[in-house]
Amino acid sequence: MLSSFAVLSSSDVDRIRGWFRGPALAHPPGGPIPLHPERKDARVVARGWVARGAMLEDGRRQIVGLSLPGDVILATDSVDADMAVWALTDASTLDATLLWDAISEGADFSPRLLEAWRQFRSAERLRLARHVIRLGRLSAYERTAHLLLELYERQSRLGAVEPGVLHLPLTQDMLADILGLSAVHMNRTLQQLRRAGLVDYRTGRAILPDLSGLALAAGLSIADALADARNFGD
Structure with a gap:
């Protein structure tokens, strides 16, 4: 996913992979994705589709975002913080908390990797804005x-x-x-x-x-x- 925003070197890719902690967790359709705000968890979707949204008391639900393979799901400092996160399909995720912490704290990544991450996060914000427009005006x-x-x-x-x-x-x-x-x-x-x-x-x-x-x-x-x-x- 990051490589689609900027040309990354093999060392960039190896460094990203080194920040993931295994093993991968499997999530059945409808199963919740475990995220702990007090630990500032972050997980990357390795397989399947994941939803973020609100469950209403009468059984209705509104999905506000979809996470596909390569997307990062955050427990805090994002729209995920006060919403349910669950698997829509058979899915698996990896712990990406160390990667998120390293980038947030300004670790010494290459300029290309930092640019790819910036564009990746900008694309996420743009999708949220487009979703608001979809629901409100289309x-x-x-x-x-x-x-x-x-x-x-x-x-x-x-x-x-x-x-x-x-x-x-x-x-x-x-x-x-x-x-x-x-x-x-x-x-x-x-x-x-x-x-x-x-x-x-x-x-x-x-x-x-x-x-x-x-x-x-x-x-x-x-x-x-x-x-x-x-x-x-x-």
């Missing part, structure tokens, strides 16, 4: 198109996508919880996108045959994100 049709483009760009950074194919191990209920929609509205919106020739959604993946058309459907200026998706998908 229609169900627009917000679904926008989320799919964002996830495609993020997976492209990992080098894990075929052009126009999005790995999407989320149910329609999970997508509804991310986008603030009912399950019925979510299903109807995906059908609309399918009829428009923009999305062919199946559990496990989504085919995106027209990225430019999907960007137009999002109703928001995301030219940079679309350009990234194309560049990394090539």
Whole structure:
């Protein structure tokens, strides 16, 4: 993930790996991710998808962020601090507390590694801002198109996508919880996108045959994100 933001040397990569503490913890779907604020825990997602969000008393939930492989989950000093964190799919995480502490305390990392980390964290903040815009100002049709483009760009950074194919191990209920929609509205919106020739959604993946058309459907200026998706998908 960091290498997608800046060209890192083999010594940079080795140094990052040296800060992780094993063994990896496995998390079943729906299982909580253990984070202890008093210890300022940080964990990196090694496999699977992880959600951050709020559980309401009536059973509803709102997912405010998704963590994919390579993303760091923090117990404090972030939006994670007062929210639940759980695995959406089979997942595993590694203890990254030492890495987070080293960067926060200004350890002597190479300029390229520090720049990659800065851009990585900036991208996280930008995603949060975009999610607020999605929920507050976009229609169900627009917000679904926008989320799919964002996830495609993020997976492209990992080098894990075929052009126009999005790995999407989320149910329609999970997508509804991310986008603030009912399950019925979510299903109807995906059908609309399918009829428009923009999305062919199946559990496990989504085919995106027209990225430019999907960007137009999002109703928001995301030219940079679309350009990234194309560049990394090539």
